[in-house]
Amino acid sequence: MRKITAGLFTSVDGVVGEPQTWHFPYFCEELGAAVGEQLGSADTILFGRVTYDSFAGAWPAREEAGEQDAQMAKAIGDARKIVVSHSPLEFTWRNSEQLQGGLVEGVRALKAEPGEGAIGLSGSVSVLRQLLAANLVDELHLYVHPVAVRKGIRLFEDADTPIPLTLLSCTAFKSGTVHMVYGPSEGPALENQDPVAAKIENDYQGA
Template sequence: MRRIILFIAASLDGYIARPSGEVDWLFTDQDYGYTEFLASVDTVLMGRKTYEQVLTFGEFPYQEKQSYVFSRDPGFDASPHAETVRTDIKAFVETLRQSNGKDIWLVGGAALIYPFLKHELLDELILSVHPILLGSGIPLFSETDLTTPLQCLASHCYDSGLVQMKYQVLKRGG
């Protein structure tokens, strides 16, 4: 079965973007394992807001990957870059996990991360914590009513001060 991995960056105070959605504070001085990670996946999943933010960066960066964008907006269409998913997240992802392929990257954002945690669809979390306090913004975890145990698999502190942590997501209650 294919694994679903959340590979994401956050500020030290837990924000993935400024209130406007801007990510101008992200470190770009090093690769931080991104290229190796990107080669390990062949499918990307993201929410509509994340998709729209990605489009502001220029050329769609995941053209070589199977891309899915989750949206409840009946007027939204992610083509030509991605397939729009409006069906039940859990059913869609469970079917996707059974298909052949490499690992699957849950790109974000916060509103999409919650149902993946709620339905125990996330296998691994790779979090790059940037040494900056934004003070406000879009939180990494938009809802906090879940207790989700994690097991640390690795951590690395870069000279820039960025700390990258890799966790296995454990099943709740067992």
Template sequence: MKKVILDLAVTLDGFIEGPNGEIDWCILDDDMDFDGFLSTIDTIFYGRVSYDMWGNYRPDENAGPEENNLWKVIHAKNKYVFSTQKRENENAVFIDSDIAETVAEIKKQDGKDIWLYGGASLIKTFIDLNLIDIYRISVHPIALGKGKPLFEDLKDRLNLQLIKANVFKSGVVQLIYEPLK
């Protein structure tokens, strides 16, 4: 069965973006093997705001071949957008109800794992519904002081078990957890 993997960057003080939505502090080093992660998934779950911002993102004309290829690989994945807005879109399936049931059906499909991209409210919903199988949290060596926190207003305590830790040359530490059942 497919797994839902939350893979995202967080600051040392727990923010997934700055107070104005900035993510310019994110580091992507070669030794992080993001391409390797992308090869393990065939589906991406987005919230509507994240999808509108990144779901069809195209690098500018000055982007190098590596960046262009990265986005080509990302855009080749199956995309599901969780939103209260009903919308038709040729590049994604919009889901506006029955989140837990829909995710369970998608997880039963053949194929690779699923990347829970976010945003924050979708991540919170998935945490509250216990829909995340793996937490891959990359802690970046910066503190913002304010911004959008990763774990905000949890309805219940979240107990996790560390299954792996990776340290990268940039100082990013990736912590990989499974929820304790």
């Protein structure tokens, strides 16, 4: 079974929308290397249409220019790119295709394909939300920037059902950005909860 790794820039207050307006002051070599490892190592990349259009409008030109990020641009260009959309699409960027069928069913089929390469996901918030709800994301990479944006789209919307996660790793960069990697979880092991912590929680809920 292939795994899905998703990456998002986020503020400390959970905003993921329009990162171009607040992300760049915190960019550093450590962050670039982490993003490159998560996305550049994938042989298949899944996109929502808006994110795909943004990538297609930038990365081919970067590859052609042959500058510092040309290697990353070539890796993305060489990868199989699958776009989620309800409308028929036409592509000019190489190795691009449209996801067939419904999102959840189509992604389950992708994960079941032979091979060991990861399926990367960058941005594409609406797609990511649905895959998280369906428990199809194996690694959620959140690059938490030390800024409260205070307005904009957040990854998680209000809903009745929580999505439990487990922390796989946590790395702080010199810029102040924290790279947190989460995986799926069945929820906290309440039977192993510290009794003092449990009493505090019960007292808090009863307050």
